[in-house]
Amino acid sequence: MIDQFGVATAALLVCMMMTLFRSIAGPTVFDRVLAVNSFGTKTVLLIAVYGFLTGRPDFLDLAMVYALMNFIGTIAVMKFTRFGDLAGMEEDEEESL
Amino acid sequence: MSWASIAEILSWVCILSGSIFLLIGGIGLIRLPDFYTRIHAAGMTDTMGAWLVLVGLMFTAGWSLVMVKLVVLVFFLAVTSPLASHALAKAAYLRGLEPMLGRELKVGDGND
Numbered sequence: 397m398i399d400q401f402g403v404a405t406a407a408l409l410v411c412m413m414m415t416l417f418r419s420i421a422g423p424t425v426f427d428r429v430l431a432v433n434s435f436g437t438k439t440v441l442l443i444a445v446y447g448f449l450t451g452r453p454d455f456l457d458l459a460m461v462y463a464l465m466n467f468i469g470t471i472a473v474m475k476f477t478r479f480g481d482l483a484g485m486e487e488d489e490e491e492s493l
Numbered sequence: 494m495s496w497a498s499i500a501e502i503l504s505w506v507c508i509l510s511g512s513i514f515l516l517i518g519g520i521g522l523i524r525l526p527d528f529y530t531r532i533h534a535a536g537m538t539d540t541m542g543a544w545l546v547l548v549g550l551m552f553t554a555g556w557s558l559v560m561v562k563l564v565v566l567v568f569f570l571a572v573t574s575p576l577a578s579h580a581l582a583k584a585a586y587l588r589g590l591e592p593m594l595g596r597e598l599k600v601g602d603g604n605d
Contacts, residue, residue: 400508404546407512411538414519418531428583431538434535435575437570438515441546444516444566448550456562463566467573474577475583 401449408442429473437467511545518542527593528585532578539574543567565581 412435419431440459447453518538525531547567554560586592 400505400549402507404512404549407515411515411519413532414523418522424528424590425584426581426588427531428591430528430531430535430562430578431522433532433574433581434518434539437539437543437574439571440566441515441543444550445546453554453559456559456566460562460566460569463569463573467569467577470577471580474580477584477588481554488602 399449402444404445405442405449408438408445412438412442425477429470429477433466433470436462436469439467500552500555504549507549507552508543511542511549514538514542514545527589529582529592532582536578539570540577543574544571545569 405487415431419428419435422428422431440463443459443462444453445457447455448459515538518534521534522538525534541595544567547563547570551560551563554563
């Protein structure tokens with residue numbers, strides 16, 4: 397008998413494939429970063445659901461760490477594409493406008 | 494009806510609706526014509542779908558340490574994913590990416 401975690405795992409894998417398609421075919425770099433961020437969130441969900449699927453939910457710590465690192469990675473890539481430098485100052489923003 | 498079977502049913506309902514949210518968000522991420530509309534699809538998936546799946550897991554976990562970890566995970570996602578969407582939209586707009594406007598979807602050629 398299929399439980400709800402199997403259903404959620406299947407839906408997550410299909411959704412991750414769609415997200416991966418967008419991250420490969422995205423016309424702009426922002427599409428790719430958006431898709432990678434969304435892929436990371438779905439990875440967090442997949443880790444959590446897989447722990448319950450195997451009856452051993454000990455991987456939730458990894459999911460928490462992955463959620464935070466995914467957020468920091470997205471912000472770092474955004475800052476890099478916006479300023480061209482990870483230590484960009486506020487004056488650069490007004491220049492680019 | 495015991496509490497365990499009620500929790501089982503609630504877990505099924507939450508996880509199934511969360512999976513439907515995730516699939517709709519994935520289809521939207523492929524089909525929508527513009528970057529700013531794809532932010533909508535991805536942001537909806539990252540908040541509502543993730544919350545529903547994690548709340549469904551909470552009903553299965555019961556009152557334990559696992560539930561505390563799931564609550565912390567829901568809090569992290571609630572703080573970080575709208576912030577990431579906002580930073581993406583702001584960076585793209587400041588970089589000069591124009592949104593599609595009007596009925597004809599003027600900018601770009603991605604209208605499928």
